[in-house]
Amino acid sequence: MYRRLTSSLLGRRVHHPQFTPVCLRLGSGGCSRWEEEKKEDGVKWTQLEHRGPYFVPLYEPLPEDVQFYYDGKPLKLSLATEEIATFYAKMLDHEYTTKETFQNNFFNDWRKEMTLAEQKIIKDLDKCDFSEIHKYFVDKSEARKALPKEEKQKLKEEADKIQEEYGYCILDGHREKIGNFKTEPPGLFRGRGDHPKMGMLKKRIMPEDVVINCSKDSKIPEPPEGHKWKEVRFDNTVTWLASWTENIQHTLKYIMLNPSSKLKGEKDWQKYEVARRLKDVVQNIRAQYQIDWKSKEMKKRQRAVALYFIDKLALRAGNEKEEGETADTVGCCSLRVEHIRLHPELDGQENVVEFDFLGKDSIRYYNKVSVEKPVFKNLKLFMKNKNPADDLFDRLNTTILNRHLQSLMDGLTAKVFRTYNASITLQEQLKALTNSEDNVAAKLLAYNRANRAVAVLCNHQRSTPKTHEKSMQILQTKIDAKKQQVEEAQEELKKAEDEFKDTKDAKAEVNVEKKKKKLKRLEEQLSKLNVQATDKEENKQIALGTSKLNYLDPRISIAWCKKFGVPIEKIYNKTQREKFAWAIDMANEDFEF
């Protein structure tokens, strides 16, 4: 894979000091750098050394005067029971704690950790009073915020020291930043959406739960005093440094490198190269799935319609999920009949499909799309004699789809379409929206609009900021005031003009010009405010960050910056520049996705 990727780039004279220098003499007999850098298939590193995870501090008991009450009476809890009580107490302000599932799951798990004596007393969550504990933590956080500067500085230094010690590893001779070097603290599980496991107790991770991965000849990390690792292994075919199994869903959690690392950067680059290869064959693929809409095989038709959705609407693949274990969300292949409605005609458009389902993170996907006639017909067919809860594509799953895609192009999977369509959209939108005559601010507005088009395509949403309504009102007040001013200025201008008509006086003429100027200035300010309001309104539920970080080939943005004289810092902050170091180094203004 790497060889192919690299050789495909040879013509573009790519180099990056941080990244593997590419051998430019391939085929001209031996290249020691290449030999040195090239790893066997699947091998990710030759040297990996680190300190192991940083374990979050142990529980500190509450002060004596902070009490838990049961049925109105103070009750001293055992340490373990108290700790779990604090998890709930801390969340009292949160909407979660009002949900029945959350309460039940919490109470169940809490009771399991209680002593027998406690179990006998504490039988009803409604009789539990956590308010004093809650207040204790609110006060504590206030106190921390109010700490004098020097104290805050001291805390910062302590955190930096931990970061310095545990936050880096050595990978193939380079010091690399680790992404998440701390174990996750215990607490109550907060799933997204209507999660059946919300409120369950997430247990503390101990060294005995942790598998360490490093190189054999490295300094093996020491477990904390008096503890042992679950296992130490030396697997250079994976990129993780440590792992443990989490107790809610029984899935693995990993400690991995920061996106700024060479390892992650090269993987990112590779991802965009695959998407660029799709660009060369996408027209053929589209032509083929349109033919397949009319296939005799129902299986093929379903595959072709699903692929059309993935391509046109940037839907996710939609793996199957275990029922009852997670929130009920779907992607393309797992769509059910109840998630779409067919309208032969709607709002003047024909063959409209109305999508309404919860996707990843329980984010709602709602869209009305006019589709080609054969797609519409097929959907009707797929839905025939089915219940709302039945699968729309009953003969398709992501494995089948991806196997097909793999046969169309090496490395092609459903998610590549999202990457490809996102990046190509950015490139096209930038071309359409950027005006080289504009100043930097206007160019940035164009960039954000292009970015927004992608975010809309990928359905990247955020919850409306709590302050949105209010700041919108403030803006509206400003607009109203400005309108008033404009009207006044219009009247003043009219008066001045009348006066000039009457007097033909030079002074009056000057006054007319003055009033005209004033009106123009005010009108400009008004239109600026209106644009701002539109912008804000359009952006209130759209998150730009996700596409910027995960879907848009950074070389497109960098090329745009170079071409139009926009400093890269205007579009990428420090972290983002670190992540995209590879692209910043290799892309010039001619880069084409």
Place this chain on the structure above:
DNA sequence: TGTTCTACTTAGGAGCGTTCTT
């Protein structure tokens, strides 16, 4: 062939520090 396990990317929200407004 279906199921489970593993490894990795993608995702939105919380919280906090900084900047802008009043």
Place this chain on the structure above:
DNA sequence: AAGAACGCTCCTAAGTAGAACA
């Protein structure tokens, strides 16, 4: 100077996808 708004970092859940297993 205080408060609001904004932007960034951290956090960890929730996806995708392929391998291993039965």
